[in-house]
Amino acid sequence: xxxxxxxxxxxxxxxxxxxxxxxxxxxxxxxxxxxxxxxxxxxxxxxxxxxxxxxxxxxxxxxxxxxxxxxxxxxxxxxxxxxxxxxxxxxxxxxxxxxxxxxxxxxxxxxxxxxxxxxxxxxxxxxxxxxxxxxxxxxxxxxxxxxxxxxxxxxxxxxxxxxxxxxxxxxxxxxxxxxxxxxxxxxxxxxxxxxxxxxxxxxxxxxxxxxxxxxxxxxxxxxxxxxxxxxxxxxxxxxxxxxxxxxxxxxxxxxxxxxxxxxxxxxxxxxxxxxxxxxxxxxxxxxxxxxxxxxxxxxxx
DNA sequence: TAGCAGGAAAATC
DNA sequence: GATTTTCCTGCT
Numbered sequence: 001x002x003x004x005x006x007x008x009x010x011x012x013x014x015x016x017x018x019x020x021x022x023x024x025x026x027x028x029x030x031x032x033x034x035x036x037x038x039x040x041x042x043x044x045x046x047x048x049x050x051x052x053x054x055x056x057x058x059x060x061x062x063x064x065x066x067x068x069x070x071x072x073x074x075x076x077x078x079x080x081x082x083x084x085x086x087x088x089x090x091x092x093x094x095x096x097x098x099x100x101x102x103x104x105x106x107x108x109x110x111x112x113x114x115x116x117x118x119x120x121x122x123x124x125x126x127x128x129x130x131x132x133x134x135x136x137x138x139x140x141x142x143x144x145x146x147x148x149x150x151x152x153x154x155x156x157x158x159x160x161x162x163x164x165x166x167x168x169x170x171x172x173x174x175x176x177x178x179x180x181x182x183x184x185x186x187x188x189x190x191x192x193x194x195x196x197x198x199x200x201x202x203x204x205x206x207x208x209x210x211x212x213x214x215x216x217x218x219x220x221x222x223x224x225x226x227x228x229x230x231x232x233x234x235x236x237x238x239x240x241x242x243x244x245x246x247x248x249x250x251x252x253x254x255x256x257x258x259x260x261x262x263x264x265x266x267x268x269x270x271x272x273x274x275x276x277x278x279x280x281x282x283x284x285x286x287x288x289x290x291x292x293x294x295x296x297x298x299x300x301x
Numbered sequence: 302t303a304g305c306a307g308g309a310a311a312a313t314c
Numbered sequence: 315g316a317t318t319t320t321c322c323t324g325c326t
Binding site: 115116117119122168210213214215216217218222235237238239240265267268296300 | 319320321322
């Protein structure tokens with residue numbers, strides 16, 4: 001089906017899809033195409049409208065508006081954040097970049113794979129597991145694959161998952177999939193919690209074992225920000241750590257600042273991660289996640 | 302809590 | 315062509 005979605009507040013499709021939140025979008029000519037809800041979704045931005053083509057009635061204008069978070073009062077959010085001079089430059093440069101509200105399972109699984117990998121590689125790994133374990137569908141003489149269900153990944157062999165180039169991530173992905181598939185973890189339940197509770201629950205242990213092996217603070221924060229509407233979440237990856245060291249030394253704190261100057265490579269212990277995250281949330285406020293996203297794309301450029 | 306392994310591919314030198 | 319880096323987590 002074809003439809004259009006009016007844009008009555010600032011939105012930039014390109015910046016949004018290239019900002020490292022999502023890994024299954026590709027630019028084909030003037031169109032961006034991705035697979036969502038098990039179907040193909042093509043989007044093209046014209047000045048103040050999104051032109052969309054989808055392979056399913058479930059992917060309609062309501063879905064599109066929800067997915068791209070077009071209801072966000074982006075002018076208000078960015079206006080507030082831009083009172084911070086350092087952020088203002090990034091916001092001006094990437095104005096219209098939105099956080100995306102993506103599928104919870106796909107988001108969690110994607111960021112489990114994202115550890116110690118760069119974006120091209122993350123895309124490759126995800127593409128490979130989709131091809132191998134995702135439901136196949138055909139459209140206009142092309143073959144596509146849905147994102148694999150937790151069940152299909154939980155029953156896969158770790159060695160076969162590893163063949164998708166996952167390396168040590170294979171066992172993590174399989175275990176996380178199993179926890180979700182057998183109901184130990186209800187990923188839909190997090191949206192109803194507060195940020196702190198959701199985070200605690202995600203990182204919790206049962207009988208001395210982590211319920212979600214492979215999900216640490218960073219992955220938890222990405223999941224909560226990109227799929228659970230928790231805009232105060234402030235994921236800290238190497239780029240953000242660097243950006244903080246350069247532009248926000250006070251958030252990093254004197255100890256880490258020194259260590260960073262000495263070591264170059266900043267590995268954060270859980271307590272250090274929490275401290276920085278707390279300081280960043282205190283500094284940037286309830287839309288810290290938006291601040292993080294603009295800092296991220298800006299730092300990478 | 303600090304140090305290290307993990308695996309493979311991309312980016313950089 | 316070798317080395318470093320990569321949206322990190324878990325174990326000791």
